[in-house]
Amino acid sequence: MTQKAATAFVATSTFFVVLSLSWFISDAGLLSDDAVSLWANAIAAGDGDMPVGRVVAAYPTIPFLATALLELVSPTGTPTPVLLAAGLLGAVAAIWLNLFRRLGLALPLTIMLVLLIALHPAMLRAAIAGPAEMFFAAFLFLLVGALYDLRARSAAPEVMAVALTLLGLAFSHPMGAAFACAATPLLVFTVRPELVAKSAFNVVIALVFPTVFCVFAFSYMSWVFPGSGWSFLVAPAEGIANWSASMSRTLGSGLTGLSPLDAGVVTFLAIFCAPHYFQ
């Protein structure tokens, strides 16, 4: 089997597993609220039933726009959010396969590894939850790679890659927006020390500019077009609250019952344990 055939195999098999699982789950009456509301909004936007103000203020922006575009070109009744999420996981699986091959792993081992990761229950759960969670996972993966490259060589293409993946992360899921905000002060540690020594603040400006500018741009558009007010600024905060509530329902109340406090405890433990682990 050639690498191209293997790429096609993992992408299509992942795609069809997600489709089948989504069909099975929806047949059993389990539907993700996020995916349903995203689909409803995308249909309304495609049919012209949604005011322009609400279209441009819709959040999470990337999954919404991608679903709306797919809805426009698909036959009526196509479950576009499921198709999009399945396609995304297939594409990410294909990227992983090529990445592992570049690292020198044997093809059969690579296929097995990629299928184990892509078909892991956590990944499948994200895919079934809708395109927003898949975009979030994809951009998080891309951001990690971009940060690694930035540390190795902090030139303009690397800065651009981090800045654009941060933008993608912030506009793909409310938790992505939270991650992007939380990561900002720490970005300085991913830049090469010689640049930090010259001007750490200015490098961070370049890294976060696309995200900040797009927040401004979408807020401005939601102000210009009647029907949404400043809802674009409120939407991510509401999304984080809803997401935390649904995660609490799924996973329980966590360590302390408060997600930010849990995150703080985990971060502290990670910082405390990491040096001991790597020794």
Add this chain to the structure above:
Amino acid sequence: VATFNRSSANTACLQCRLSYFNADENWLTRMFTLDYALWFDQMLPGLERLNVPIPLGGTSNHFKIEVLRKLYAWDPFNVTEDADLGIRLTQNGYRVGVVDSTTFEEATCQSGNWIRQRSRWMKGYMQTFLVHTRSPLHLLQTTGMLGFLGFFFFIGGTVAAGLFNPVFWILYAIWLVATTNGFDPAFPQPLLFLSLFNLLAGNGAFIFLLMLAPIRRGFLGLIPYSFTVVAYWFLISVAAYRGLWQLLRNPFYWEKTQHGVSKHQSQASFLLGRAPL
């Protein structure tokens, strides 16, 4: 010579990167340095790879003399004769390469002097555009589709942006301040969305590219100045209108730029213990 030897046989000219030794002198020199960093460090290598005609910079070009003679060298009537020559090289099947060597020039540090210099460049770009679009089909055949689009975008687009930019900003300011709907008939919804997209994505993308431009040279202090680029575009527009006026009234007049006015010294002149050349 070494770069020529490594380059393809049809490489007729090598353009060095240009930058400024007095970048930190004032706001204008900082913006000029950002402008050059974007063009020479970010754009030119890309244009070279795409084989898009490269409008040469006026300094640090290295030619194969036989090619230069064959093309009758520079056009003495064009006030950006270097840009024109770059287009003609591509049209005749030659390639312009970029050398990773930097010549540090003196950035014009006075606004009047800067506008005179830039108005000549704008007039020259207008001349170059008019000369080569006399026969658009010939231009398309000799430069290819990418080259053709690149020519329109980088030569025509530079001039058009300078001329139209203030018109659109004024329209926008009137709409914003007066909250009038008098422009609505002129802007049907698709055009309105396109204009809004251009306003936000265009400005955002240019500011971001300007932020990235100085990273290669480690001029990180210039990054925040990218936010002030709108004022720099205003100066470019002044120069564009001045250039247009001169094109109509005095097309072949060479507007002189006064050099040697910077308070900063180039490294070479510093080492020689002399005033800047």
